[in-house]
Amino acid sequence: MDFSQLIQHKQRRWQRAAVVMLLLLLVASLSYVMVGELFVSPFEPMSPLEQKLLLDLRLPRLFAAIVIGAALAVSGATLQVLLGNVLAEPGVIGISGGASVAMVVVLFFFPESASPELFMISAVIGSLLFTLLLVSIAKAMRLTTTRLLLVGVALGILSGAVVTWAFYFSDDLSLRQLMYWLMGSIGGASWYQHTLSLVAVPVIIWLMLQGKTLDKLMLGETHAKQLGVDVARLRWQLILAVSVLVGAAVALGGVIGFVGLVVPHLLRLALGTENRMLLPLSAISGALLLVFADTIARLALNSAELPLGVVTTSLGAPIFIWMLIKNHH
Numbered sequence: 001m002d003f004s005q006l007i008q009h010k011q012r013r014w015q016r017a018a019v020v021m022l023l024l025l026l027v028a029s030l031s032y033v034m035v036g037e038l039f040v041s042p043f044e045p046m047s048p049l050e051q052k053l054l055l056d057l058r059l060p061r062l063f064a065a066i067v068i069g070a071a072l073a074v075s076g077a078t079l080q081v082l083l084g085n086v087l088a089e090p091g092v093i094g095i096s097g098g099a100s101v102a103m104v105v106v107l108f109f110f111p112e113s114a115s116p117e118l119f120m121i122s123a124v125i126g127s128l129l130f131t132l133l134l135v136s137i138a139k140a141m142r143l144t145t146t147r148l149l150l151v152g153v154a155l156g157i158l159s160g161a162v163v164t165w166a167f168y169f170s171d172d173l174s175l176r177q178l179m180y181w182l183m184g185s186i187g188g189a190s191w192y193q194h195t196l197s198l199v200a201v202p203v204i205i206w207l208m209l210q211g212k213t214l215d216k217l218m219l220g221e222t223h224a225k226q227l228g229v230d231v232a233r234l235r236w237q238l239i240l241a242v243s244v245l246v247g248a249a250v251a252l253g254g255v256i257g258f259v260g261l262v263v264p265h266l267l268r269l270a271l272g273t274e275n276r277m278l279l280p281l282s283a284i285s286g287a288l289l290l291v292f293a294d295t296i297a298r299l300a301l302n303s304a305e306l307p308l309g310v311v312t313t314s315l316g317a318p319i320f321i322w323m324l325i326k327n328h329h
Contacts, residue, residue: 076260184309258316
């Protein structure tokens with residue numbers, strides 16, 4: 001097999017994987033809107049109750065899972081190239097925590113003004129500040145993988161402490177309810193909240209189209225500049241895009257970890273590192289993972305609903321431990 005045949009073979013593998021993932025996402029989405037406390041059959045006329053359940057509860061929640069999963073997976077894949085670290089992920093390195101701190105600050109000091117739009121703006125600002133801080137520290141100190149993770153974990157602990165203090169001193173029921181939601185939940189997703197999706201989806205598409213540029217960036221900044229890439233400008237664009245996506249994801253569904261870590265890493269192991277194919281497939285696979293995880297969250301218990309973040313953490317933490325052991329050197 002010569003080089004051109006090898007390239008064509010790899011492209012066909014990526015294309016087959018994309019078709020399979022799309023079909024799985026379609027099946028998972030259909031199953032998602034059908035199952036629950038009340039089963040909705042696609043082969044029988046729906047009652048008014050079933051129509052209301054489908055349109056007002058399950059479909060907004062399904063679309064929230066798809067948007068959040070795609071946003072986190074694409075953000076994770078982008079951060080891994082930007083930081084040169086396969087273990088980078090918004091939840092692990094504290095960026096999601098920065099978004100949650102900003103949202104809690106808004107709800108604590110400006111409860112009358114709370115709205116999905118304000119939550120998203122504050123979450124984007126919080127995630128942007130944490131991203132800038134992490135990138136600055138990583139570049140200035142030339143951190144190793146282990147030290148970068150430690151700094152990220154420390155930022156996550158700091159954000160968690162701030163949120164805990166806010167909950168402790170608050171007697172506002174809405175702020176206390178926010179604590180459960182910040183564990184990761186899309187149970188309250190509504191069509192009105194999908195104004196956030198109108199911002200996130202174009203950013204997801206833009207990032208998916210940056211695959212060839214990210215492939216050049218993976219060669220190193222010097223080689224990327226020689227290939228015509230404005231590295232400084234690209235870096236700021238990627239930081240802003242990741243911050244918008246993480247902010248939108250946290251504002252829509254709370255802190256949901258490990259999606260941006262597990263999905264791109266497993267795809268790289270299975271198919272390769274070409275970002276122009278990896279980013280679109282990460283978006284599809286991230287959406288599939290979150291739809292599957294929220295199905296488990298809805299159905300695992302009879303009397304209650306599991307937080308979505310707990311389910312994704314339970315799925316992702318063992319893989320993260322395996323990755324740490326594998327990359328111990």
